[in-house]
Amino acid sequence: QKEVEQNSGPLSVPEGAIASLNCTYSDRGSQSFFWYRQYSGKSPELIMFIYSNGDKEDGRFTAQLNKASQYVSLLIRDSQPSDSATYLCAVTRNQGGKLIFGQGTELSVKP
Amino acid sequence: DARVTQTPRHKVTEMGQEVTMRCQPILGHNTVFWYRQTMMQGLELLAYFRNRAPLDDSGMPKDRFSAEMPDATLATLKIQPSEPRDSAVYFCASGLVRDEAFFGQGTRLTVV
Numbered sequence: 119q120k121e122v123e124q125n126s127g128p129l130s131v132p133e134g135a136i137a138s139l140n141c142t143y144s145d146r147g148s149q150s151f152f153w154y155r156q157y158s159g160k161s162p163e164l165i166m167f168i169y170s171n172g173d174k175e176d177g178r179f180t181a182q183l184n185k186a187s188q189y190v191s192l193l194i195r196d197s198q199p200s201d202s203a204t205y206l207c208a209v210t211r212n213q214g215g216k217l218i219f220g221q222g223t224e225l226s227v228k229p
Numbered sequence: 230d231a232r233v234t235q236t237p238r239h240k241v242t243e244m245g246q247e248v249t250m251r252c253q254p255i256l257g258h259n260t261v262f263w264y265r266q267t268m269m270q271g272l273e274l275l276a277y278f279r280n281r282a283p284l285d286d287s288g289m290p291k292d293r294f295s296a297e298m299p300d301a302t303l304a305t306l307k308i309q310p311s312e313p314r315d316s317a318v319y320f321c322a323s324g325l326v327r328d329e330a331f332f333g334q335g336t337r338l339t340v341v
Binding site for chain 2: 161206216220
């Protein structure tokens with residue numbers, strides 16, 4: 119079992135729709151959770167982080183964390199073609215610990 | 230504009246040669262990560278340092294890879310000897326207390 123698992127996709131949504139990206143992790147001791155976006159040929163860039171159970175909103179992005187279910191998700195509202203990228207979920211156990219990435223989910227937003 | 234700087238951006242080398250990749254973390258960041266990215270394996274953590282001390286290099290093939298931080302402004306990743314299966318994009322990232330990692334632009338390595 120991989121430490122961090124994501125559906126590789128591609129996930130295709132129409133412009134203006136909500137894109138929902140999911141991630142599960144195996145280590146119950148995980149404390150910090152991150153979402154990165156990676157455009158083709160570019161490096162990953164941090165878009166969201168969440169530490170506590172519940173929702174965290176930042177503009178069109180909402181991160182959701184459920185530690186009991188070992189599940190973290192990213193919602194993108196009003197999806198735009200410019201959101202088309204691979205979204206990487208990353209998890210760490212504690213401060214200064216290993217930052218482990220999932221395989222990423224490819225998102226395609228169609229005009 | 231604070232950012233992680235990696236050199237070289239591209240490297241083509243012959244099998245058996247030594248490869249050295251360099252990384253300048255963001256000034257003030259105390260954690261440095263080295264990742265390798267391939268289509269098949271995704272982003273794999275090779276090694277990471279905190280305050281220049283290696284904390285974990287279990288993801289790194291020890292017989293040919295080595296990672297060091299000679300000082301707070303420089304991290305290096307060496308492969309000796311290189312093999313075609315080492316072809317990948319190598320990313321350096323740095324961070325501070327919150328564990329988030331800010332990535333450099335990567336070194337695209339091709340071993341022929």
